[in-house]
Amino acid sequence: MKLCSITFSYFFTSPFSFSSFRSRLFMASTDRNNPNNVIDVEVSMADCNARIKIRCRKFPKQLRKIVSGLHSLRLTVLHLNVSTAHEIALYSFTLKVEEDCGLCSEEEISRGVYQLLCRIQEEAFSV
Template sequence: MEEIENQRMTHIAVERNRRKQMNESCCAQGDQASIIGGAINFVKELEQLLQTMEAHKKTKQEPADVSGFSSSPFAEFFAFPQYSTRAPATEEESVVDQNQWSMADIEVTMVETHANLKILSKKRPRQLLKMVAGLQALRLSVLHLNVTTVDQLVLYSVSVKVEEGCHLNTVDEIAAAVNQMLHRIHEEETAFSQN
């Protein structure tokens, strides 16, 4: 009986020491917000690595067709894009696509005041710089950004905070604003290259 009591006391002491070391480790690294921020950054880095590896794997298996959404090396990263460059399957979709002509595949998801954007487009000069400035002009503060490129395609994964005063309240409104912004960037590039 005494041996069981000694084992229990030893276990309690070991567990108490483990908790003390964990607390000291957490305090040394910073407060809880810093720890969570570090975890979020790590997950985003893993997401970018996965995107890059999957895209390169797919391009080695079959050549990428820039015009077709389903054959894009990034197609599996889009669940329900609000905008897509893929060809419409039906006449009904064709009418919708004419009204929402897309410069890129765009998918926006949102939780409270935070939104995640996935934007797949052709590479263009200074596009990233103009996109970040455009998002800030829309009062969407960029919190995290991943850029993954394969051939002439680029996938932007952007985490934004919807700031006070932003008039975009739904995923569809944000996706439409991003699509319009990409149209302006393309038009500016076209006008610049013609001069």
């Protein structure tokens, strides 16, 4: 059996059954055609767990600030995956939504994470 013929799809399955709802928000930009100015947030939920995918412009110490911000929103990181391509960072989080988290739906979490990312990027690029 060839190694390249083995599929690893089973390896990437999640123990949670996530809903199919997707919420996307884009940062307003003067140059909408520039992918470096886009914040893309996608959220799906199952019970008290959320899967968040983020695409945004990368800069130093960004991941630390995102994780810290998620904790301040009462979202605990269970799993994290990071990929980068040129000036773009792709983050995938599996999070536990804590009981005292004020964000209850996919839309609320998406909006909260989007606002967090906007603040982080404003701080980074205003220096």
